[in-house]
Amino acid sequence: TLGDAIARTMRMLGYNVLHPMGWDAFGLPAENAAIQRGADPNVWTRENIENMERQVRLMGTGYDWSREIATCDPEYYRWNQWLFLRLYERGLAYKREAPVNWCPNDQTVLANEQVIDGRCWRCDHAVERRNLSQWFLKITQYAERLLGDLEKLEGWPERTRAMQRNWIGRSEGTQFSFGVENSEERISVFTTRVDTVFGVTYLAVAPEHPVVEKIVTNKHRSAVREFAESLKSRSELERTSLMEKQGVFTGAHALNPLSNERIPIWVTNYVLAEYGTGAVMGVPAHDERDFDFARKRGLPVAQVIIAPGTDVQAPLQAAYVEDGRLIASGDFTGMSSARARKAITDRLAALGLGEAQINYRFRDWLVSRQRYWGTPIPIVYCEQCGEAAVPDDQLPVLLPQNVPITGEGSPLARDPAFTNTACPQCGGPARRESDTMDTFFESSWYYLRYLDPHNARAPWNPEKARHWMAVDQYIGGAEHAVLHLLYSRFFYKFFHDQGWVFGADEPFTRLFHQGMVLYNGEKMSKSRGNVVGIDQTAETNGVDAMRLFLLYVTPPEDTSDWTDEGISGRVRFVNRVWRACEPFFDRARSTDVRAIPRVDTPEEKALVRAVHVAAKSAIDETLSRRFHYNATIAKLDEYVNALTALEQSKPDSAAVHYAVHALPLVIAPFAPHIAEELWERMGHTASVHLERCIEPSAEALAVDEITLVVQVNGKIRARVQAAPGITEDEALKLAMEQTGVQAQLDGKEVRKRIYVPDKLLNLVVG
């Protein structure tokens, strides 16, 4: 509804608006329906699209249906496969074994972005860690650009940019290695606080770290294994948030490369295998986690940083994590933390042991799924040639029909008709990849397909992208901040690098997050059984009243609550509009809506003004990209209230004629049905939606009289009516006549006067 009101207003302002609609149709809901009711996902999805499209059309949304797309259509997903192969050719899609998120309920792996607080974004089931060989997209190669270009996205909400910044999680530090005593092994660590390196009293290593097996002493081997096993059975959720810091000694020691101190190596549960190097230097004096762990394990605390201005210290009661000045740090003693970080990194680099390093918290995007209802990944595995791409001329790799879906294991893997194929290189027997793509793959580029939806030779024509892109106004929920909106930026930058799109390398110039719609304070969902029957509500209240209500309850970025009482105000409004116009139906085209009528009385003048105030509000809210149509609709209320009132007393007034005939034009973007009906009944033959909107006129917006606020010492003491443009002296004269003002002045001297023309006069007295 919001997008439609924007598109309609822009169109009536004379812009060429592309307002398309498509269906993100692959994904788990269809597959789950198949499991639960034995439905064919294909049929189920088509039925859903049909029903949703019917409802969207019912709401009077003016999409360009000739550009409609559905991602489950082979016409669409063949280009998914095509794009996947381009990424593959350029090394941006790769298969690798790695610890990944596994949802045991949905029986598939998930991207990190799809794990919310350790749970599956779809079914809320706790996610497990598994080592699996999976397809990834190298989004981390674009980390720096994805992060840096956030600054350029001034049309995006700050919170979304902050979320992406958080998610990318850049951190600058130093990576360097410790030698292991009596071993050739070295253990690399990453730290942002290399200035604390002389305070290292132990090394902490993740249990999965490959070095563990190599360095653990026989005496400690069984304890370490037992510890690692005990962690394996726990979900990531338990490991991170619910468990205390634990650890076991490996029996091995490392050597601090700068101090040559001998330090114990521990395996701990609080070091993550996937971040940084999987190993951390333990500095209890200057890191809260390390302090906590050292205390539990009786490890020494060695302070090497002191707060500026202090010198000797009692034993630390808590970690001192601030920057400061180095002590007991060899050559570096006395330096500030900032200087020391650079100097120590340089020294480590000179020794060939390390270097400055930038780490990102986010990982490559895991795109393969062990599910049926998605785009097949166009790769085959040949016994002779290994992994091979499906050639472009064999696309699309069609998703087979009538595959049994049980919810156990990958459906495609069990379908020999699908998996058995010939190797595109040697022609020998080969097996197709049975995983499908994450649905976010499709949704990362669909906006480009809208430009060229029926192109059979390419996903889109670059010249069309040159003409239309980037998207001027993107509307979507905030829940996609680190999913769809990040992936799309990545894809678009890739397309830009390939020369498939031009100009800015960002797909969405302006982004607006629309709030959710609640029903009586509850989230609408099928599982709660409280989805408002659109058909039924439309039946009782009318579509235009629904549209108006959705825009009116709350500013569009906020969560709105659908209440059955609330909509009655809009139903009344629509009825009032009709009643106000009804008497004019038979007086066809009696008024030129482009000519502002001459009026005599203040009431008539006020009505003409109300028309222009409302028209201006719609335009201002649109062009300012604020979209607070709730304020615009309030002004429509005032417009119609003024019209109804004057129609009672002076039904033949030129102002009433004007206001009646202008009304369809002003409400057209918000209540398109009644607007069209009224327009026709007033004798117009062409659609109101092809008209230009009413251009706000300064003359019509001008007022004859203003209310001047008179303050004494900043407190309001009187309000006086005056003509606009009144001079300060005249205003003062008027003000002094007011008894309330005189009482406050009480003969005191006016020290200062502040005059805001046509608004306010403030008298400051001693």
Added chain:
RNA sequence: GGGAUGAUGGUGGAAUCGGUAGACACAGCAGACUUAAAAUUUGCUGCUUGAAAGAGCGUCCGGGUUCGAGUCCCGGUCAUCCCACCA
């Protein structure tokens, strides 16, 4: 722990630049119309005080800047969202 955003009547909200706080609507109350109800319509509706005119208070709390603060600054509380044993 870090980050972002917010807090205005019984309710949703308005006040876009520092200049009339509460527009507009919902709910409520009282009246008109009606046999009655619905619909429609008129009036009232931030709090305290007052018969009224009016006066005082009032935008989460405490400070500050300013002639003037819902709006700007500092400190705090609470709420929502994001990240988080990220080294």
